[in-house]
Amino acid sequence: MPRGVYIRTEECLTKIRENQKKAVESNIGKHSSEETKKKQSNAHKGNKSHLGKPCSEERKQKISNTMKGKYCGKDSWMWKGGKKLTNMRHHNKRRELGFNPVNEPISDDEVAHHLTEEFVAYVPEYINKSVAHNIYTGKNMDEVNFYALNYLFLVYNKKE
Numbered sequence: 001m002p003r004g005v006y007i008r009t010e011e012c013l014t015k016i017r018e019n020q021k022k023a024v025e026s027n028i029g030k031h032s033s034e035e036t037k038k039k040q041s042n043a044h045k046g047n048k049s050h051l052g053k054p055c056s057e058e059r060k061q062k063i064s065n066t067m068k069g070k071y072c073g074k075d076s077w078m079w080k081g082g083k084k085l086t087n088m089r090h091h092n093k094r095r096e097l098g099f100n101p102v103n104e105p106i107s108d109d110e111v112a113h114h115l116t117e118e119f120v121a122y123v124p125e126y127i128n129k130s131v132a133h134n135i136y137t138g139k140n141m142d143e144v145n146f147y148a149l150n151y152l153f154l155v156y157n158k159k160e
Helices: 010-026 034-044 057-067 085-096 125-130 141-159
Strands: 110-114 119-124
Touching (some): 110 125, 119 125
Antiparallel strands (some): 110 119
């Protein structure tokens, strides 16, 4: 009986369900013989006659031409909906901040910390991460700036 052509009655559907249950239950606990496993294995193996052989430049060009434009953007299987608006907002906000360094980096483990929206101080990463802060909302900026300026004061007093 071809699929989708005939409308199945409820009685017919119940018979199909019962037969499917019997088929599954009848195979529980049974193991296939080695011969059957080999037959199944051979049936699943595809045409591997060209595996391991390099393609000619002409063939590569043909493949390239047929693939062009097929899996780009929304048609790609890797498409995840385009750029996220939140990332774009964050990136644009970062552009608004100035980058005027107050000091030169002394070692490789120093990162740039925004003291204000314009001025940056190079301080060790552990100082910058010691207090959760936010330059936009001003949250904990006084505390982290205190640690950063204290570090700069100690470093530049040692030099003199």
